[in-house]
Amino acid sequence: MKIIRHFEEIEARSFSGDQVKGVAGRVAIGAADGAANFCMRLFTVEPGGHTPRHSHDWEHEILVHEGKGQVFRDGSWNDIERGSVIFIPPNEEHQLRNNDTTPFVFACLIPQGAPEL
Amino acid sequence: MKIIRHFEEIEARSFSGDQVKGVAGRVAIGAADGAANFCMRLFTVEPGGHTPRHSHDWEHEILVHEGKGQVFRDGSWNDIERGSVIFIPPNEEHQLRNNDTTPFVFACLIPQGAPEL
Numbered sequence: 446m447k448i449i450r451h452f453e454e455i456e457a458r459s460f461s462g463d464q465v466k467g468v469a470g471r472v473a474i475g476a477a478d479g480a481a482n483f484c485m486r487l488f489t490v491e492p493g494g495h496t497p498r499h500s501h502d503w504e505h506e507i508l509v510h511e512g513k514g515q516v517f518r519d520g521s522w523n524d525i526e527r528g529s530v531i532f533i534p535p536n537e538e539h540q541l542r543n544n545d546t547t548p549f550v551f552a553c554l555i556p557q558g559a560p561e562l
Numbered sequence: 563m564k565i566i567r568h569f570e571e572i573e574a575r576s577f578s579g580d581q582v583k584g585v586a587g588r589v590a591i592g593a594a595d596g597a598a599n600f601c602m603r604l605f606t607v608e609p610g611g612h613t614p615r616h617s618h619d620w621e622h623e624i625l626v627h628e629g630k631g632q633v634f635r636d637g638s639w640n641d642i643e644r645g646s647v648i649f650i651p652p653n654e655e656h657q658l659r660n661n662d663t664t665p666f667v668f669a670c671l672i673p674q675g676a677p678e679l
Contacts, residue, residue, distance in 0.1 A: 448649040449633065449640050452625075473647040474623045480649060482673040483600040485623045487647075506591045506602045508569075508669050510627065510645070516566065523566050528627070530590040530604075532565040532597060552625050554671060556599040 448478050452487045458562055460496075467494025467543070473552070475561045483554055484561050488541075490514065490549040495542035503559040505533040507541075511550035514543045565595050569604045575679055577613075584611025584660070590669070592678045600671055601678050605658075607631060607666040612659035620676040622650040624658075628667035631660045 450473075457469040473485040487510065490496070498517060507516075509529045515522040516531055517540040525531065533539045543549035555561070574586040590602040604627065607613070615634060624633075626646045632639040633648055634657040642648065650656045660666035672678070
């Protein structure tokens with residue numbers, strides 16, 4: 446199995462509810478591909494959308510792929526943009542939102558064992 | 563330590579020699595940041611440049627961040643572009659090159675224990 450794909454070709458799961466709004470998530474490279482140690486997901490957040498504010502006992506390594514947005518950490522919002530990298534250590538409360546007018550896309554990687562999506 | 567940075571602000575290491583040409587590498591998130599399980603690097607390949615053709619016993623999870631290029635796998639070159647994701651399993655020979663006219667930038671993640679750069 447030779448994995449080379451465009452992330453937009455991957456089936457997306459849409460998230461919308463009380464805690465999350467306007468988010469589509471895709472597992473770009475995961476355990477089903479033979480990735481034994483960590484998993485790459487891509488998230489597209491529509492303008493006005495946001496991920497849930499939460500914490501968990503695994504880390505995130507994030508790279509902004511497209512657009513602009515903000516990340517909540519330590520009680521405040523921080524501007525991020527295409528090319529920004531963010532490390533969220535385990536158990537830190539965090540949230541991402543799109544406060545801009547174009548789609549905000551970021552890669553978010555997690556260690557093996559955490560839920561892929 | 564609250565890590566939010568733009569990858570271009572990170573000091574780059576330049577690679578040039580018999581095996582590699584026109585490549586600048588940056589550790590975006592690594593062990594020094596407290597990342598215990600995997601490491602994100604960003605590589606910028608100039609037009610005409612390439613990484614070494616090699617294999618090793620750890621995997622790569624790659625996301626093309628900017629531009630176009632090619633990845634060598636199983637004896638042939640495959641076109642990749644912004645938004646392409648590639649999984650290189652352990653011990654598979656691979657190489658990336660920029661056969662285009664603009665910079666080719668990709669994120670390449672490796673598990674803990676592999677050399678970061």
